[in-house]
Amino acid sequence: MLRPTVLFVDDEAHVTSGLKRAMHRASYRILTAQSANDALAIMAQQSVDVLVADEKMPGISGSEMLAIARRDFPQTMRVILTGHATIEAAKRAVNEGQLHRFLTKPCTAAELSEAIEGVLRQKDLTADANIVIRALEADAQAPW
Amino acid sequence: MTHKRSGTDGAITRKPRRRTTLIPPQSIAALRRQEWELADFIDNAAVGLHWLGPDGRIIWANRTELTMLGYTAEEYIGRHIADFHLSQDAVRDILERLKRNQTLRDYEAQLRCKDGGIKHVVISANVLWLNGRFVHTRTFTRDITEQKLAQQALQRAHDELEQRVRERTAELVRANGELYAEVLHRQQADQILSRLAAIVESSGDAIMSLTLGGRILTWNRGAEQLYGYAAEEIEGRRIVQLVPSERQEHVLKLFEQIHAGESIDHDESICLRKDGARVEVLVSMWPIRNSAGAVTGASLIARDVAERHRLQQQLAQAQKFEMIGQLAAGIAHEINTPVQYIGNNIGFVEQGFASLQRFIVASQELIERVRLGTAGLEDAQRVQALSSELDIPYFQKEIGDALAQSKDGVARVARIVRSIKELAHPGQGRKTPVDLRRLIDSALTMTRNEWKFIADATTEFDTDLPVVMGIEDELHQVLVNILINAAQAIEEVANDGTGAKGEIAVSARHDGDWVEIRIRDTGPGIPEAARPKLFEPFFTTKEVGKGTGQGLAIARSVIADRHGGTLTFTSESGKGTTFIIRLPAGAPSEPAQPGRWQDAPANGSVRR
Numbered sequence: 139m140l141r142p143t144v145l146f147v148d149d150e151a152h153v154t155s156g157l158k159r160a161m162h163r164a165s166y167r168i169l170t171a172q173s174a175n176d177a178l179a180i181m182a183q184q185s186v187d188v189l190v191a192d193e194k195m196p197g198i199s200g201s202e203m204l205a206i207a208r209r210d211f212p213q214t215m216r217v218i219l220t221g222h223a224t225i226e227a228a229k230r231a232v233n234e235g236q237l238h239r240f241l242t243k244p245c246t247a248a249e250l251s252e253a254i255e256g257v258l259r260q261k262d263l264t265a266d267a268n269i270v271i272r273a274l275e276a277d278a279q280a281p282w
Numbered sequence: 283m284t285h286k287r288s289g290t291d292g293a294i295t296r297k298p299r300r301r302t303t304l305i306p307p308q309s310i311a312a313l314r315r316q317e318w319e320l321a322d323f324i325d326n327a328a329v330g331l332h333w334l335g336p337d338g339r340i341i342w343a344n345r346t347e348l349t350m351l352g353y354t355a356e357e358y359i360g361r362h363i364a365d366f367h368l369s370q371d372a373v374r375d376i377l378e379r380l381k382r383n384q385t386l387r388d389y390e391a392q393l394r395c396k397d398g399g400i401k402h403v404v405i406s407a408n409v410l411w412l413n414g415r416f417v418h419t420r421t422f423t424r425d426i427t428e429q430k431l432a433q434q435a436l437q438r439a440h441d442e443l444e445q446r447v448r449e450r451t452a453e454l455v456r457a458n459g460e461l462y463a464e465v466l467h468r469q470q471a472d473q474i475l476s477r478l479a480a481i482v483e484s485s486g487d488a489i490m491s492l493t494l495g496g497r498i499l500t501w502n503r504g505a506e507q508l509y510g511y512a513a514e515e516i517e518g519r520r521i522v523q524l525v526p527s528e529r530q531e532h533v534l535k536l537f538e539q540i541h542a543g544e545s546i547d548h549d550e551s552i553c554l555r556k557d558g559a560r561v562e563v564l565v566s567m568w569p570i571r572n573s574a575g576a577v578t579g580a581s582l583i584a585r586d587v588a589e590r591h592r593l594q595q596q597l598a599q600a601q602k603f604e605m606i607g608q609l610a611a612g613i614a615h616e617i618n619t620p621v622q623y624i625g626n627n628i629g630f631v632e633q634g635f636a637s638l639q640r641f642i643v644a645s646q647e648l649i650e651r652v653r654l655g656t657a658g659l660e661d662a663q664r665v666q667a668l669s670s671e672l673d674i675p676y677f678q679k680e681i682g683d684a685l686a687q688s689k690d691g692v693a694r695v696a697r698i699v700r701s702i703k704e705l706a707h708p709g710q711g712r713k714t715p716v717d718l719r720r721l722i723d724s725a726l727t728m729t730r731n732e733w734k735f736i737a738d739a740t741t742e743f744d745t746d747l748p749v750v751m752g753i754e755d756e757l758h759q760v761l762v763n764i765l766i767n768a769a770q771a772i773e774e775v776a777n778d779g780t781g782a783k784g785e786i787a788v789s790a791r792h793d794g795d796w797v798e799i800r801i802r803d804t805g806p807g808i809p810e811a812a813r814p815k816l817f818e819p820f821f822t823t824k825e826v827g828k829g830t831g832q833g834l835a836i837a838r839s840v841i842a843d844r845h846g847g848t849l850t851f852t853s854e855s856g857k858g859t860t861f862i863i864r865l866p867a868g869a870p871s872e873p874a875q876p877g878r879w880q881d882a883p884a885n886g887s888v889r890r
Binding site for chain 2: 149150152153155156157159160162163194195196197219220221222224242243244245246247
């Protein structure tokens, strides 16, 4: 099986390089982007399993990007990693981005790995469920 | 004619009249004598007498009349009476009346004397008629000249007196009027005085009057409360009793100023209460002058400013927390972000150190074997394999960056924490030399998260920028307030679709005795209607949660009241707003370079 791909998005390069170092032992392929636009461009070119985004960024915010990603790349799991959790940001991320995890900085490597593992399992389950659903649907269309 | 009493019954009886028909010779002699006596009597009568014929000519006059007028009988008798009268009308009138058989009584007339003098006379006259024929007048002329003159003199005296009375009366009326006005004036003055006294007495400020020697003459209730002395305890004592010893010389100087006729406006001072406590006061003094304009004493007003300061500080402190609350999200972000990568990097370095240690141990063993000559090629290959197994090249490449970036992050956190501390710490309210460059940098750090996505910030400082004597945390608060406003203003136009960043330009210049700080934003400008109310407390155009309208009110109070400076603004619709802070300059500080405001670079210092 292919190594899962994780994309970290933060306007501060120090943050993404720190995350990359923290995750270097994990078995993911790690990509980084410094803005929502860069991140969406990457996603358009290659499949991304988990998107981990900062909330407060110039231009498109994290939750706004999650909403776009949900529409354009529904297979990608969505995680917010924000420096300051406001109710407003959390509401936007849940309602519009339908995110899978909400993390706040500072977040340890262990917490982050656990969250990524968690959403990957969720993604697998969803994928399995989708296979079952499709099979059932196929059966429903041809019952005999 | 004689009356006789007769009888005893008391009745009066009249004797019958006897008629003499014959006159004896001895009787003729007696008659002659009688006639002479009569003539003499008439001649020397007290009044002038004359007879006038029907034609008005003088038939006869007695000596008295001649003497009165100074004529001889020849000069007088036979002349027409009109020749002697001053008024021909009077003569005509007299003669007319007499001819009509009237009797004149005390008819006033004026007669001409021989010497040219005039005699005032009164005339009484009638006519002796005989069988209806005008025989002659019987004219009695009494000289009243002296009387008349006396009368005239009297009249004059009387007139004079009346005139004087009138004059005196007028004078009295005038004096009375003046007196009345004076009384009215006094009454009004009294009213004003009592009103003033009531004001002085009810004033919360201490108000006293003093001699030039500094002795207390009067002392109001406000003074009793401020200083703790009752009026009767302190009146007559010297003011220096209320002044701490180290300030007494200063007070003497104030009195010298008063002596020179100058007043003292809001002198910041310390006074001593009766209980020994020291109270911060603002003192104003004025010379008291006498009517000649000479300075004879001083009036003094002292206001307890500690209470006001305390309230102002409390309000400023409350606003400060409100401001920090507003900045909380940004500050949290500013701290948590570096902490995030510091934590990640430390974890990474920790792993790297463990790997390196294992690799070092393996390498040392290899070295030892090589030294003993027991090392084989496979040993070297194993160590090499270990290196890639332990990610040694990756750690070698990354650890340096991880540490450098962590150092950056630590500097950033330290900077913002210091800024918060500077701002949030309630100051002592004391003025110290303030380096505005550092303060402006600190305020930009505090507010960075409010503007960093929507604006670039630049700073420009004069190379000879002096320090200002200021209350640091309060000035910091002012700058942060204005920068928050600038960021919020720019945010209003930031999402206009052009994607262009706004600008916050902060400059500090040396301008004579002043330092001028300008904070310019490229926001939409302040609406015309809001401009006059901008510095009013509780005035805000911001949505709920973005400010309670205290910031600029406190900023102005801090700059104007606490630092003797000014806070103004210029604003242009669609172009932006510039706030201008002017503060009295202190001594010059070390030079600085203009520059683009930046985050703390790796070496931890700030390029300006």
